[in-house]
Amino acid sequence: MMIYDTIKSPIGMIVLAGDGEALQLVGLPESRHPVPITSAWTRRPDLFVEARRQFDAYFAGELTDFDLPLAPHGSEFQQRVWQVLRTIPYAATISYGELARRVGNPRASRAVGLANGANPLSIIVPCHRVIGANGSLTGYGGGLAAKRHLLDLERHHAPREHFTLS
Incomplete structure (x- = not known):
């Protein structure tokens, strides 16, 4: 149920x-x-x-890391991608290529992108922190306006050293 x-x-x-x-x-x-x-x-x-x-x-800009019991359903590969997403610091962004490298398969950008898009725990598992290699905002399951809002919110409340693109 x-x-x-x-x-x-x-x-x-x-x-x-x-x-x-x-x-x-x-x-x-x-x-x-x-x-x-x-x-x-x-x-x-x-x-x-x-x-x-x-x-x-x-x-409200008062919480940078969620601490809730989570049980997302997904393949082993998706679970691995979602675990890596949780390591992206608040207000930081990385590219899909960097995410693929962190997952352990630098040639899997497309597969990582699909797993990122299948994330069932948006915001908590911060898939909104993954952007295009050129720094552009690319697809987000919740819409680009929501992605922009989340990133702007985090940047507004984070210390300056968090604004890194890896």
Whole structure:
């Protein structure tokens, strides 16, 4: 059974979903892969109090790293990519090529990009911190406006030394 709640954010309504023990999905408003809330899902705001608190703190510029139980579903390769994404510091950005190098396969930029795009835990697993090799904002499952907002938010609240492109 999937349990969910929604929270208001500066980028729109976000859906949080999981099994009651761990977060499995974060659905963004303009997502290419919308979270399909069905009648089989149960809304339980009481189970998302800590997640809501951390998202509120993140959007207020007071939280740089989420500390929530997570259980994303994906292949072994996707899980590895998502683990590496969690190592990108707040307000820093890296290219897809650099992400592929960090995953251990420098020639896998395209596969890494697909895994990045399949990230079910947007914002918490910071796929928005991956940009084009030339520094341009490239695809983001939640829409480029949301990606720009998240990066601007982090840059506004981070110390200057965080603005590195690897």
